[in-house]
Amino acid sequence: MVRRGRLRAGALASLGGRLGLAVLAVAALSACQPQLRHHGYAPDDVALAAIQIGRDDRDAVASAIGRPGTMGLLRDSGWYYVGSRWEQIGWRAPVEVERELVAVSFDNRGVVSNIERFGLQDGEIVPLSRRVTEDQIRGTTLIAQLLRNIGRFTADQFID
16 A cells, blocks of 8 residues: 555655646747737728728818827928837847838828838838037036035126
8 A cells, every 4th residue: 555655645745746747848839839910000092992082171080080190290290100119039139020100192282192001011210310509517526516606606697
């Protein structure tokens, strides 16, 4: 009887080890699967077909495909719908694998003048300017700055 109990305990330990190894293998393999994330919204061609160039205005576009996340800076000259798909595999940094930009341009009256679609291949890398104004207060506390300014004022600066 005792022998059977030991065999069962040994068999259970072996089964537990195999189960643990199987769980570990499944977890390791699932970490290698790409994880996809979708950001933004770019309307498809079917939705864009409902917009008539030269006839529809901003309100008609908003009711057909919704308001965009980005608008033109120059007097609301255009609406831009941007959708992108990112892929991340394991521990690596996410990579943008797809991007669509739909640009709806308006004329001075607010009527649609053009609709364009751009992809990731149409984009250009734009270097950002990192112009930063230097501050001259490094290592100086607020109280030290206030105390340093005592005596720098004259009475004529306060009287008009």
